Amino acid sequence: MSIKDTIIVLLIVTFMSLFSNVLGTPAGIVESIPGLLILALIALAGIVMAKYLPGNIPSVAYVVTLGCILTYPGVPGSEFINFWVQKIGFVSLCTPILAYAGVAIGKDLDAFAKNGWRIVVLACVVFTGTYIGSAIIAQAILKYLGQI
Amino acid sequence: MYNIKLHAIILALIIVAELIGAHTFKIGVGTIVLLPMLYALMIGILTTPKFLNLSGKKEMHDASALLGITLMLLMARYGTLVGPTLPKIIAASPALILQEFGNLGTVLIGVPVAVLLGLKRETIGAAHSIAREPNVALIGERFGLDSSEGRGVMGVYIAGTVFGTIFFGLMASIASSTLPFHPYALAMAAGVGSASMMTAAVGSLSAMYPDMANQIAAFGAASNMLSGLDGLYMSIWMGLPMTEWLYKKCYRMRYGTAPEASEAGKEEK
Structure with missing residues (x-):
């Protein structure tokens, strides 16, 4: 999938996750947007790294590692990132994924x-x-x- | 990805699923957990041609093409969950770190049983790990979630989501009353990379050994954080290759021929 397509899909999922997060967690729409956008950027960066860096490492490893480093206490900006992503529920993020999975499983x-x-x-x-x-x-x- | 009908269906699924909300049922030592993601999955299946026929061939196909990337947003959140706990993980004792290799027990027991049960390439997805979110993402990326491997990992993931806490709650109490393990060892083992499963096992153990409750909880939580971090790397470089290798051995032993190649092999990356 091209980078442009990846960005579009990520934006769609981010949009869908906005609904599940607002309905499934105490966070409102305005509070949810920054965290979701940060997560989408981390995901995009990880996917791009997997595509261009050598070693054939799956993008899931880059995405998780990036998320870890950026929220490691003391890393510049980690408090800011942590503050916003904390408003995004892990379980709420699963809802859109399993909705797509349900249709795909059909x-x-x-x-x-x-x-x-x-x-x-x-x-x-x-x-x-x-x-x-x-x-x-x-x-x-x-x-x-x-x-x- | 420009399939507006698909995204409209998904949006409706999400809203319905989240409005139903999470429900838990207490049963003995554990709880059965029904989360919105489960309703989204179920109703999603119901929209396909076998049932309501809202999603056609095109929607099903497009949905499976998008799945891999949809998982990345969740993985970004996963990383940001682990990051703030890293200093504590680094300070963990060597016992905790070595104990992580016990998670490979999954492969050694799981693969032979899977082949005995008659599973084919589903084995790779289902038995390479305990099938939590990072493992689903990994299998999704390697093989696609609509492959045999993907069906395997999704099956175990869903079983774990629904019955995981009750299973771990029960297993911890059975193991501590019938097997010669120290409660600390059982507490450490409870950290399999799922907070709810760990909590259930630790809960049973603390109820049995109230005077060790604090230490049990600390071991469980620390081991779980560690599994959260290393589980993925371990699956990529040890669990998954080991599963592939053992699967080939077991398959040859049972059927006398080499197993069929992955249907997703062409896309393997």
């Missing part, structure tokens, strides 16, 4: 229905695996360090 509904139960079973296994795996390592290390 075309693969059969595949979803076929494998749905398997994926739910797998989800339970994945959650258990992560939890027990982490607990085993944590137990070993805490014991080694003498903390338990």
Whole structure:
């Protein structure tokens, strides 16, 4: 997707997120706009970096890392950015995405229905695996360090 | 992207979903969470030709083309959530950092089970991580969310969103009463990169060990912040390659042939 198209899509999503944020969080329209625009700029910068920087690193890594650095306490402007993005609810930002996802899923509904139960079973296994795996390592290390 | 009809449908979905609002149901040790995003997803599916036929082929196709970029705004917010907590993360003990590798347990257990269950390339999306938002974005970018891999990650993401807290609440109490783990180890393990899941597990543990409650909460929160930061990088450079490799091994073991290539392979980046 060209940069111009990316910008247009980001603006559309920002516009959609304005609605979900105003309805889903205490923030009003005027309070939500600066934070959303900051997020859109971070997203755009990350996408551009992934496109032009070497290393084949996915843009999601650039976007998250940029967001981290810009809000790291003490970085110039971090207080300003933090102040505004705090008004944007994480869960509210998910609503437009899953609305698009719902419409998109429509075309693969059969595949979803076929494998749905398997994926739910797998989800339970994945959650258990992560939890027990982490607990085993944590137990070993805490014991080694003498903390338990 | 100039599909006005699609965006009008989406806008209507958002407004309806947000007006219904979030609802939680307390069940024993945990809660079932229904968020507006879930209604948006459900009603979104209902607009497609199989049901109400508001969104046609063109809308479905355009929506999936846009999905990858829509996720980036959320990822920007994700980064700005992690940033302010970074000083605390950096100060975390080595135990916390090493414990993060436990998240790779997901792959080791998840992939073989997925192949046994008969899942194909869905395995890659569903078993490479615990499937929180950054993982959805990563799979979306690599394969597209309308690929088999995308369906896998979306399935686990949605299951986790709805049942995650009740599952983690239950698992923490079962593990602490039946397995020989110290409550601190279980508290640390609770930080899987989802605040609600961590809170549920930590909540059960603190109820069982009230005199250790503060330390349990601190371990849980610190580990969760850490997972939030490293989870994505770990998935990109360790979890995902490991999943691909293990998937090929398991697939060959079960079916005797090499697995089919990703349908999104041409776009792989």
